[in-house]
Amino acid sequence: MKPVGTPGAEALAEPPLVVHVLYRFDTGGLENGVVNLINHMPRGAYRHRIVALTEVTDFRLRLKDPSVECVALHKPPGHGAKVYAPLWRLLRQWRPAVVHTRNLAALEMQVAAWAARVPVRIHGEHGRDVDDLDGSSRHHQRLRRLYAPFVQRWVALSRDLQGYLQGPVGIADRRIEQIYNGVDAQRFLPPAGHGPTAIAGCPFAAPGHWLLGTVGRMAAVKDQTLLARAFVRALELQPALRERLRLVMVGEGPLRAASQAILDEAGAGALAWLPGERGDVADVMRGLNCFVLPSLGEGISNTILEAMATGLPIVATRVGGNAELVQAGRTGMLVPSADVQAMARALVDMASDPQAAARMGQAGRAEVERRFSMQAMVGAYQGLYDRQLAGARITDRNT
Secondary structure, three states, rough: OOOOOOOOHHHOOOOOEEEEEEOOOOOHHHHHHHHHHHHHOOOOOEEEEEEOOEEHHHHHHOOOOOEEEEEEEEOOOOHHHHHOOOOOOOOOOOOHEEEEEEEEHHOHHHHHHHHOOOOOEEEEEEOOOOOOOOOOHHHHHHHHHHHHHHHOEEEEEEEEHHHOOOOOHHOOOOEEEEEEOEEEEOOOOOOOOOOOOOOOOOOOOOOOOOOEEEEEEHHHHHHHHHHHHHHHHHHHOOHHHHOOOOEEEEEEOOOHHHHHHHOOOOOOOOHEEEEOOOHHHHHHHHOOOOOOOOOOOOOOOHHHHHHOOOOOOOEEEEOHHHHHHEOOOOOOOEEEEOOOOHHHHHHHHHHHOOHHHHHHHHHHHHHHHHHOOOHHHHHHHHHHHHHHHHHHHHHHHHH
16 A cells, blocks of 8 residues: 555645644744745745644744645643644645654654654754753653654754764664755845944944844853853953943843843943844844854854854854854854853954954855855755655555
């Protein structure tokens, strides 16, 4: 019997369907990568639908194709078996060619895809688990091994994650594909003039000010409070910078209030701007002089790539795939995570030599164009889907 999901003759008139399964479809780097993939893949190659195990937010409005259906399963806390049946029914109804899950929270949905006899089952590892930033958790390793038989192909977004899958988890190298995120280098362009452009609503602007900035969800793993403390410390190390050094922290989450409190207590609140979440990230980037990512853990950071595409030098923590993106001394600086002093010294060094910082930014833009284009990412995923689907069809004909 032909597996459910294998396109029959009646389905040949339309492209194969890919169902992307995520824990939650909301603002985030993983979700942004899915949106970029769908928005930039040729319409005639594949159709797409998104299933969120918990909820779908207005983030779905970033999808350019209104026909991309987004479904929320409203999973309650606890084991995902509670949504196996609803997902199985959806997959039986939709008959997708590919199910693509992402990160550990969605990995167990591969069981439902296998039960629905979806011909191609792919799982992506986009970053470290929040409660296992160094990948040492034996429990998380065992969970991945438990569900590994249901996954036909693994995608690692960085060499760091590829090594984790090969080593502690024990996935064979032939089953892993390493694909970097791509960045929309046409949207994230350097400023047209000779310096940063004004950010709408921001009280600071060049040339009077030199703006350090970060953009992202303000949650514990992103550690924006480290940046707030490092900014305060940088002003203590180099008091003359108080006249022109300013901090921009864009994003919403529990660390926003905590970061503001740190700055206010140190008397630096008036030197920083924390506007919350913004929809004009590309314009915000063009208003900065330097981008900072103080994370405790990362896969391949979309915001680093966006900042590099904008021509910004980078100061980032040496975690996850950050060292694969930032070439220390050439496109930016890397510092240990959770190290206020090291971060502060890097900020001082950047702000004290704007010309060198600008050269790093130019080198970063060139690196994006060479290694991290949107076309390269989309082509890699499309090629992966094509190869796996072709293999599934050959297997189907031989059974």
